[in-house]
Amino acid sequence: MAGRLTDVGPDRLFAAARRVMVRCDELARATATPGAGIERVYLSPEHARVNRLVAEWMREIGMTTHQDAAGNQVGRMLPVLGDPEAPALLLGSHLDTVPAAGRFDGIAGVLMALEVVRLLRASSGPGRPGRVPLPFALEVIAFSDEEGTRFGKALLGSAASAGGWREDWWALRDADGVTLREAFLDFGLDPGRIGEAAYRPEQLVGYLEAHIEQGPELDERGESLAVVSSIAGARRFQITVEGEARHAGGTPYEARRDALLGASEAALAVERICRAEHHIIGTVGQLETFPGAVNVVPGEARLSLDLRGELDGSRDRVWDAIARELDAIMGRRGLRWRARPFHDAPAVFCAPLLQDVVRAGIMATLPAGADAPATLFSRAGHDGMAMADVTDVGMLFMRNPGGISHHPDEFVSVSDVAAGIWALTEAVLHLAGDSRS
Ligand code: GLV
Ligand code: MN
Ligand code: MN
Secondary structure: OOOOOOOOHHHHHHHHHHHHHHHHHHHHHHOOOOOOOOOOOOOHHHHHHHHHHHHHHHHHHHOOEOOOOOOOOEHHEEEEEOOOOOOEEEEEEEOOOOEEEEOOOOHHHHHHHHHHHHHHHOOOOOOOOOOEEEOOEEEEEOOOOOOEEEEEEOHHHHHHHHHOOHHHHHHHHHHOOHHHHHHHHHHHHOOOHHHOOOHHHHHHHEEEEEOOOOOOOHHOOOOOOEEEEEEOOEEEEEEEEOOOOOOOOOHHHHHOHHHHHHHHHHHHHHHHHHOOOOOOEEEOOEEEEEEEOOEEEEEEEEEEEEEOOOHHHHHHHHHHHHHHHHHHHHHOOOOEEEEEEEEEEEEOOOOOOHHHHHHHHHHHHOOOOOOOOEEEEOOOOOOOHHHHHOOOEEEEEOOHHHOOOOOOOEEEEEEEEHHHHHHHHOOOHHHHHHOOO
């Protein structure tokens, strides 16, 4: 089936990739921090703005659109001969960002999905506008909250799509004390209708996502694209260290119970323990001290821990080892500590069939006789982690020069985006061939 898109030609592919790049720039302007980088969080005015733009781009290629009950933006296109209820292959990624973000994480995957629809629709021939020549419908979904920047809980958008919304999430608060329920109402969404965002398994063929790698492996290999085998499971904790706030000048070292020093040793222990393990990575990304005065020994410190691993079992054993080490550190320093878990997403394996079609799609972009593309596990989290509860998931990675992501210098080249659009389109065609037989 390789080469089915040869009639599309490199010019169309490059035009598609250039449109993705221009639109990534356009969406980057929807930020809460103009002049100071990109920050676009769940249920914000910027979220509403990018949904409106993406909905326009969906309609421009003939899709019908709606914003779902969780604020995800969805476009749908029917198969040529299919009925309106035909199950859909979902293509997409997310439009929200971390603070001081890059412009491609998530966003490129949404915009590339639109180009796949555009290419497939164009290949359906005259007389079939607004349809795709496939045995299933295509939907493009722009998830609204993958990063969890605003409410601390990641994957809210995709959890709603997968039917995994939890009632206790309504009480989550952002940094200004606004609850998730209040933010829904402010955005014009009805919390009582959240269940309507959920897909039923029989409505879906699968979920396919293209994403930049967010690490250096493809760049180091000198390759453009990879098949993703699985997505690392993540656990996140808020750790509180309690000591005693006292005078910075008057308190001798022997009398100090300095919470910041305990927290600092804890951060170093996380690095030491995780480095010694295969495919486990731990990060302390937030650290605050209280009362936070220059002349007071810190009486309390709060630090975050993000712990990921290819396998849940080894990741959980590493958490147990970290907890034992924290007992030892805090015991030595006369401190107390506790951990509040706030995110727990198991590792997810990409479905073998979707790995095969992504591999076949990438092979179609390579010269005849080329080696099979790399198969990588994703150390970063993705919406597929939530979507795996309701359907099969598959992912394609694009080279990320220098492996820099969650940073304004994040990059992907136009030629790798063109290759990614081509591979993803071929993957959809392979899947269509498979589901016909
Ligand atoms: C999302 O990008 C994550 O991996 O945290
Ligand atoms: Mn991200
Ligand atoms: Mn992402």
